[in-house]
Amino acid sequence: MSDFVTTGNVFVPALEQAAEETFQMDEARFHAFYERTSRPLWAYLSRLTGDRTAADDLVQESFYRLLRVKLPDGGDAMLKSYLFRIATNLVRDEWRKRKTQPPALELEPERIEGRNPESRHGEQHESRAVLEHAMQSLKPREREMLWLAYVEGSSHQEISQVCGLKTASIRPLLLRARRKLAGVLRGKKVAHA
Amino acid sequence: MLNNNTCPREQEVLDALQSGRMEPLREHLTACTDCADLALVAGFLRNESEIVQEELSRGNAHLPSASFVWWKSKLRAKRETQEQAMVPLRIAEKAALGAGGLAAAATAWWFWPSATQATALLSPSMVLLAGTAAVCVMGFALYAVFAKE
Numbered sequence: 030m031s032d033f034v035t036t037g038n039v040f041v042p043a044l045e046q047a048a049e050e051t052f053q054m055d056e057a058r059f060h061a062f063y064e065r066t067s068r069p070l071w072a073y074l075s076r077l078t079g080d081r082t083a084a085d086d087l088v089q090e091s092f093y094r095l096l097r098v099k100l101p102d103g104g105d106a107m108l109k110s111y112l113f114r115i116a117t118n119l120v121r122d123e124w125r126k127r128k129t130q131p132p133a134l135e136l137e138p139e140r141i142e143g144r145n146p147e148s149r150h151g152e153q154h155e156s157r158a159v160l161e162h163a164m165q166s167l168k169p170r171e172r173e174m175l176w177l178a179y180v181e182g183s184s185h186q187e188i189s190q191v192c193g194l195k196t197a198s199i200r201p202l203l204l205r206a207r208r209k210l211a212g213v214l215r216g217k218k219v220a221h222a
Numbered sequence: 223m224l225n226n227n228t229c230p231r232e233q234e235v236l237d238a239l240q241s242g243r244m245e246p247l248r249e250h251l252t253a254c255t256d257c258a259d260l261a262l263v264a265g266f267l268r269n270e271s272e273i274v275q276e277e278l279s280r281g282n283a284h285l286p287s288a289s290f291v292w293w294k295s296k297l298r299a300k301r302e303t304q305e306q307a308m309v310p311l312r313i314a315e316k317a318a319l320g321a322g323g324l325a326a327a328a329t330a331w332w333f334w335p336s337a338t339q340a341t342a343l344l345s346p347s348m349v350l351l352a353g354t355a356a357v358c359v360m361g362f363a364l365y366a367v368f369a370k371e
């Protein structure tokens with residue numbers, strides 16, 4: 030690749046190198062980090078947005094922004110929290126722009142029907158309609174917190190960083206969201222707090 | 223008022239879910255609402271996560287490779303750097319265009335009396351020709367400035 034790139038009638042020297050220099054990690058570290066975090070991030074985004082295509086775009090956008098921002102001090106766990114925070118903010122921005130609530134989640138009936146959750150997790154008595162209703166009934170922030178806590182195993186501090194909330198408020202909010210989802214999954218009506 | 227205290231055995235429930243050994247907790251789960259909620263919700267969400275992971279593994283959902291994302295990010299960063307580098311030039315172009323326009327207007331204003339006298343001596347077809355030529359030159363100048371955008 031040439032060291033010079035034509036822009037209109039002006040030559041900008043070593044533009045490619047200049048662009049790469051704005052990245053906050055080298056290619057090897059990026060590869061390793063991407064391999065570890067892209068699948069969990071895609072899972073989080075696809076269940077948060079209910080839209081696989083949007084999840085594809087958001088994953089790429091999140092990693093791009095991570096490359097361009099000044100990274101926080103700390104290890105890979107901190108970096109992962111930061112990545113999820115970027116992704117969460119992107120989803121919120123998108124909803125704000127559209128001024129709509131997140132859509133119903135895409136669930137695959139054949140997969141769900143093919144499972145036996147009763148034997149896997151004890152108390153689940155699912156049907157596609159119940160699952161859809163369960164996820165729809167949650168607010169976006171509740172989806173975020175529950176997913177981070179019970180799928181990602183994030184601590185309250187990590188959840189607070191991703192969701193932009195105070196650490197002390199995570200416990201009651203999480204508990205409320207959990208009770209709400211449990212109620213819906215049991216087919217009960219849960220009073221909104 | 224919501225009770226924010228939770229059962230001290232919650233971690234046990236999460237560990238049991240992870241290992242799939244729920245049987246020893248069966249009795250506790252029937253007696254403790256918090257742990258029953260936790261088992262239900264965490265089990266449901268982890269099940270959802272497994273469905274998504276299966277979608278990815280079976281190729282029903284596509285996740286680009288690290289190399290592709292890196293390459294695409296590099297291209298985008300390059301384009302953005304390029305655009306940033308062009309900003310001062312675009313401003314200079316706009317300023318030059320503005321100054322040129324002002325100069326042209328001042329010249330026209332200055333020479334207007336002598337131009338009207340001169341046109342009185344010319345035939346209407348010559349005036350039309352000169353007007354058309356002026357419009358063409360101005361149009362070309364504007365095109366040259368804005369075509370790049």
Ligand SMILES: [Zn+2]
Pocket residue numbers: 229230231232250254255256257258
């Ligand atoms: Zn308990």
